[in-house]
Amino acid sequence: MALLSREQIDEMGFGKVGENARLSSKASYYNCSNIVIGDNVRIDDFSVISAGEGGIEIGNYIHIAVYSSLIGAGKITLLDFCNISSKVAIYSSNDDYSGASMTNPMVPAEFTNVSHSDVIIGRHVIIGAGSVVLPGTTLEQGVAIGALSLVSKNCSEFGVYSGVPAKRIKARSRDLLELEKRFIEKGSD
Template sequence: MGLLTREQIVSMGFACVGENPKLSDKASYYNCEKIIIGNNVRVDDFCVLSAGSSGIEIGNYIHIAVYSSLIGAGKIKLSDFSNISSRVAIYSSNDDYSGQSLTNPMVPEEFTRVEHADVVIGRHVIVGSGSVILPGVTLEEGVAIGALSLVSKGCKAFGIYAGVPAKRIKERKRDLLEAERCLLQRSTPHN
């Protein structure tokens, strides 16, 4: 994977970029001035980050795998230690599919009924390959979404969810919280 240099990243005009960014030169970044990138963030090839008016906020220690997309006018927030597997689509905007209005961005806004709502991906969330997250969804801390799931409603902390639509199928272990504590303790210089 070819990576953008720090100079290339800075020249793109992101709102903020932390330390150790690993951004693919084959990914697409739109409205960079509305995108915040934390420390230790990796964005793989062929991803699309298209920030709308409310922006995209990417925390620390985050991986966005190949072919994933973050798109829409609402805010999309990826909290620390979250992981977006390959081919995941996160939408903060969605057309009305009922037939009561026209669809697609080439139609004047007065003829459409697009829903815009923020999406929040909590700390330690992992979203499995091929999943779709719809506008207005909050995945609370520690949630795991199984591959090929459709998430149209919020998910409660430390649950494992899967299916179409996604449903809670079991509890997720919390051992990762201790691993986080150890990592951060190791990363913090001691005086």
């Protein structure tokens, strides 16, 4: 994977980019001034990070895998230790599919009915390949989303969710919280 140099990152005008950011030169970044990226973040090839008015905030120790998209006018927040698998799409904007209005960004706003709602991806969330997260959803700490799921409602902490629409299928272990403590302690030695 070809990575952007620190100089290239700085020239793009991001709101902020932390230490050890590994940003692919083959990913697309739009409205960089509204994108904040923490420490130890990797964004892989062919991902699209497109911030609207609300912006995109990416915490620390986060991986966004190939062909993933974060798109929309609402705010998208990824808290620490998230893992976004390949071909995941996270949207903070949505067209009106009812037929009462026209759709797509090439049609003037007076003829469309686009809604925007913030999306929050909590700490230690993992989202499986090919999943879609819709506007207005919160995935609380420790949520795991199975591959090819459609997340249209909030997900409660430490649950495993799967399906179309995604439903809670079982509890997820909290052991990773103890592992996080050990990881942080080891890093401060």
